[in-house]
Amino acid sequence: MRVLAVDWSGDARGGRHRIRVAEARPGRLLGVRGGLDREGVGDLLLALRNGPGPAVVGLDFSFGLAGWFAREHGCASLPQVWDLAAADGERWLAECPPPFWGRAGTRKPADDPARPLFRATEHDARARGLHPLPTFQIGGAGAVGTGSVRGMALLAAWRSAGLGVWPLDPAPGSSGVLLVEVYPRAMTGPVVKSSPRARGAHVAADRRIPADLRETAAATEDAFDAAFAALGMAEHVDELAGLRALTDATALLEGAMWLPPRGS
Template identity: 85%
Template sequence: MRVLAVDWSGDARGARHRIRVAEARPGELLEVRLGLDREGVGDLLLGLRAGTEPAVVGMDFSFGLASWFAREHGCATLPQMWDLAARDGERWLRACPPPFWGRAGTRKPTGDPARPLYRSTEQDVRARGLNPLSTFQIGGAGAVGTGSVRGMALLAAWRAAGVGVWPLDPAPGSSGVLLVEVYPRAMTGPVVKSSPDARRAHVVADPRIPTALRDAAAATEDAFDAALAALGMAEHVDELAGLGPLRDPTYLLEGAIWAPPM
């Protein structure tokens, strides 16, 4: 089974310069690739689907939004949420209506237990001592909302083309592709990713990264995340190959992060 990780970008014009795609096998980084925009990532997925070897691809954007938001907008399933994002997502990003925030003149909503800013899967990851941000944050440092909204808008078309999406779909058998949502920090460990020196030191100390790929893996935060996510996934390839659909209705509506066991 092939294992890849995509460090995604929601940039309106510069995604090609941000997106990185890494591939790994257990114990070895194989590639860190630059130059694909969001459409190019879709083409890559369709090419993998047509291949003779199954593949699991980690994507670092949220596959859904909080269940209360989905229900308030008439969504009873995750694919309906994707259709909503495809229809209304660009308006959300332009106008930044509550509960979205991060644009100039907007504020983070106050805490409301009935309208949490974090999905259940993000709360699970936070309980592990990590700090995923809310998908409703579409601006500001570390914001993941813009990329997630633009990613969700593509998921329905990819799935209609035969690309599986977990937690709805199982791992592919002898061929096919499954997308899983990942949180790279769960696989990078505690490193100051914004520091080029810290990234370089981390990469040089990792025996899974060949000398020839050190520069590519440490070049940017995006490249670093893609490389370490691919390596972390590859360490658990047997688990990924055995993934089945989840049954919990909350995860089936909000999406779920795959993370390596603690």
């Protein structure tokens, strides 16, 4: 099974200058590439369908929104959330209506147990000591909302074209492609990613990264995240190859991150 990871971008210009795609096998980084915008990533994913074997691709954007928000907007399933994002997402990003925040003049909503900002999968990640940000945050340091909204808007079309999307779909078997939501920070380990020197030292110390790829993998935070997400996924390729579709009602409405097993 091929293992790839995409460090995504919600940039209004398509993300070409930010998006990075990495590929790895167990114990070795195979490559990191740039130059693709979101449309180009879609073309790459669709091309993987024609490969000689199956592929799993990690994407670092939220595949869904909090369940209460989905239900308030008439959604009873994850594909309906994607359709909603395709229809209304650009308005959300332009107007930043509550519960979205992060644009100038907006504030984070007050805590409300009935309207949590985090999805269940993000609560699970936080219980493991990770710190994902809410998808409703569409501006500010580390915000993932813009990229997630623009990513969700594409998932329905990709799935209609034959790509599997976990947790709705299982691993592809002998052929096909499965997309999974990943959180690169779960696989980078502790490092100050904003520091080029720290990234370089972290890469240099990892024997899975060949010498000729070290500069590329450490060049930007985006390349760094893509490289380590691919490496982390590759370490668990057998688990990924055996993924089953989930039946949990919350996951089927909100989506779910794939995280490495505890202690790995």
